[in-house]
Amino acid sequence: MFVAMNERRELINIVHYRERTSLLPLKEQHLYCPQCERPVILKIGTVIIPHFAHVKHSNCSESFAEGETLEHMQAKIQLYSLFERSPYIPQLEPVLRDCAQRPDLYVKDAEQHYVIEYQWTPISKKQLQKRTTNYIKANYPSFWLTKPPHSLRPNLIQIVRLTPFYRAVYESNERPYLYYYDPRIQSFYYIAPLIHIQNDRYIGHVQKIPYKDQTVPFRRDEPELSSAQIERYIHYYAHARMRRIEQAIRYERGNDTLLTRCHDLKLLPFELPNWIGVPLIDGHVFRQHALDWQFHYVHHCLMAEEDWSSEDTVVTYSARYGLSEAEHHTVEQYRQFLVQVRVNDLRDILSEATYFRHFEMTLVAKGQVN
Template sequence: MLTALNKEGELFTLSGDMRNRVPQLRKHERFFCPVCKEPLILKAGHVRIPHFSHRHHSQCIETASEPESPRHLQGKLDLFEWCRSNQLAVSLEHYLSDIRQRPDLLVEKAGRQFAVEFQCTPISVQSVERRSLQYLSSGIIPIWIVGGQPFHKRRANDMFEMTEYLWSQTMRNNGQTMLAGYEPESGRGFLLTNITPYTSRKVFARLHQWPISKIKYPFPSFPARTNFPYKNWPDEKMNWIQQKVRYGNLMRDSFLRAVYMEGSNPFLLSPLIGLPVKYMESFISHPAEWQFFIWSDCLKKLGTGKNISLKYVNYKLRERISNGDIICRTLPLHDENQWEKSVRDYFRLLEELFYFQRAGKDLYRMIQVIPWPSHVEEAKLWDIDIHDTLINNSG
């Protein structure tokens, strides 16, 4: 903790010049927890920056988060000073009694409040979701900043790996998915933008970094989804299918089971199944999985000239989600039921490829039968042809 109450009941923050007065403060001042009012210990050493700590056996809810790492203490202090340099009204470790939360920073700008959480160690996705929803229920916008670089592993120039923990802290801004990070050791801020999944862990994204002193609050804006590598998608989809077939279990894998029960082959799926679409990060399941279930549950028996509503498609997908056949991703800072937007964009692509025609606000008419390849070479050629069309249309 970097904040405490003094004996007069005033809030005291260990920032700036105050940190140089620690020896004198330890001798002549007493400090108390702003939450439970218990006496605190003012600690200072050669490794960790000066901070307050509860005594052993404290029952305060704040002790659940102690001890804080040197990175966390330094990082939130840096972010506090950064907000002040941006002329923002900011409080460090302000306790929100209504929701029993104490964000690292509480920032006010243009009449809106932001709870900034600087998270240095992984916590459960459920914890991120719970805390985020508590802030949102109070009209406070949560912003999560990863301690360090905002990805699990870098695989190539624009290819990264992300865990579900990192996914849960992403936000939507200017039509794209992004994740922020800060590295106190170097004083650099990071922003991963245009995050688009190849698989549940592998993503295409752009990494930006600057000294924190060069960043304006909250984050710079970038064009949404620029230069997505459609040309790589067929190979990435084929790699995913190969891994699925090699390691999948028919007893537990409803997708593989459904494909084989249809008398089909995972390597001979229609080229219209597994298309990359907007908002597909809403699913942990690969697009090939949920788009196959759309075909089997909704489109397989639909004849040319017949209509289908997105409301019906979403209803059937919701059944699959409830049964565990399709897995949605926990994204508390994104729109609710965002996966429905992904379904809408899928039908927009089918319309763009001249297989469906818009027949109403949420109504589509099939104008061409969905093709299925008869052999692997034909499947590859169709995949390449369709994705070449997507590349040309996106340009």
Template sequence: MLTALREDGTLFQLLPRLSKDVLRKEKAGGHYYCPECKERVTMKIGMQRMEHFAHQAGSQCIESYERESSFHLNGKMQLYQWLKEQKLYPRLEPYYERLKQRPDISVDYSQQEYAIEYQCSPIPPQLMIKRTNTYRKNNIDCVWILGGNQLKRKSEKKVSLTQFDYLLLNKTPDGKWYLPYYCSNSHKFVFLTNIIPTSAKNALTQFSIFPIQNRSIQQILTHKMNEFLYAKEWRNEMRAQKLRMGMNSHSQIDYLKELYIHHLNISLLPIMIGLPINHAPFIETSPLIWQSYLFIDLFRNKKKDEIITFSEVYRCFMHRVQRGQINLRTLPLIENYSITVPLIEYLKLLVGIHVLEAINYNTFRLKADILIPDHVVSQQKQEEHFYKEFHQVIFRV
């Protein structure tokens, strides 16, 4: 951290930066204490990392969860300077006595108070949720920014995301998913936008990279993004996932066993299994798997013209959740979170691709018997035809 209390209770701040000689004199002048836990902290004036205050080893202070790396210290300093250059009055590590919390930076902007949490290493989920809720209750908007060191880009439009990354997943007011990063080595913001998970770990996304000096706080807070399409990538991901599971049966043994019991073959699944929906991030389990379970538990048993209700879909889905075969995600930054949202989207998509016909909001009719391909060649033909016909519906062009 970059601030500490002096013995007389006044705050000492390491920004703007002072020379090492001045700091050594200051350090010899007395002891320093953590504004949060009031434990004694040591001023570190080294060659490797920028000067900072550190807790003693084994400290229980929440602050010491984040053993501050150079990456974190530098980023915090750069973000603070960046806000200052915009003629704002950022506060560095302000301790909110009544909240018992201390964000990295806080700033008032456009009549709103913001707390900026720059997260270069994971913290326990309960702690992140507690912090978020406390800010929210006190009418402070919390802006979580991940350290660029956390970003695991796998290819042009593919990223690997951890459970902790997902905790910080956010949505723009117009309903688009995004995750902000800041890299203190390259001095750049990296925004992942239009995130759509393809499996528990991987997601398709658009990477937008901006040098910090080219962005204003306004642009960071109201991130505008374009609709982005992953038609080709999505199909490739689903195909690769099927292939992978087929080759390495240990990874998803329960799921594959269940397909087997119901005489289904991973490479010959009906076309309605493995489709992208907007609220897919609510569900940790791969769309291929949860949509397969819905098919096995419900759609497989229905014939043309039979009725399917939303409550049936919900019941089947939740049954698998209770059995631990489908996992849901915790998304603390998303308000009005409800697991009904992705299920309704899936049903609407099935209406869009002419599998179902909507009778009313809750009730649907199966338009035709669901085709299960009997051979890889016919499966590929079906798939080709399907994506050509319904491209616009599936990828919302």
């Protein structure tokens, strides 16, 4: 930890000591953890960053872990320095009594405030959600930054794989994009907009932002995508859709598959119209490819002779298959899309212009800040 408390209950922020020699007088003081108030000592090594540590093991570490990696400590210092140079007032490792947590940073200005958590090593989705929920209950909006995956290629539209941890971060942040930070090269990576393909695979526009160019509070408007960039998204998405059909033909067997639904409707898999399997703003709530769940809905409507453009049909469909509230909402998005493009028959095909426009509108919505 970088913040300790002296006998007068004054907070000592080690980051403000620029030289290691200036820290030496602190070793003569009685210092305490601001959270559990047990004794801590100052550690000044030749390799690791100077920091405070509990004298003995303390359950304080359950909410504020010691043994942080060098990268985590570097990131906290660099992020703190970034906010110190901004209109925001930052606090490093504050003790938030009303939610029994100690985030890496707490920042505020005249209008807003939020906590920042930096996570170099992954934690479980359950842990992340618990900490985020605790912040929300105590009225602390939170923002999570993480270590960037090795596979990112800056300034390109590409396939991005999100592990359960990264996906949980994406869903926890109240912004429709992902931010990573690498303290070793002092660079942010910003991915937006993200379009879900299937399982852990997304399409995203990766941008690399040098530390010196980063704005706060990490809000960076997505530049308007060019027609060529939108076409790149469409190319990746169409390729993934084709691969999903090929996968079904080669490997799927059973009574309720994409192939059996095609058989029921006397349709070859490659004849599926292009309005089945389209991206939607909240399509990521289904882990399967959009082709699967959208075709399931259309197949249900045709076999049950129900109108796929009816709100009542979505309600009965959701109840029959036990959809969650989020899944019901996404099926309703799809119903609205079908109404908008005015498809009434499996033989209907969207024009290239209509398909492009849908992609453009979806990407614009995904790139907006909530």
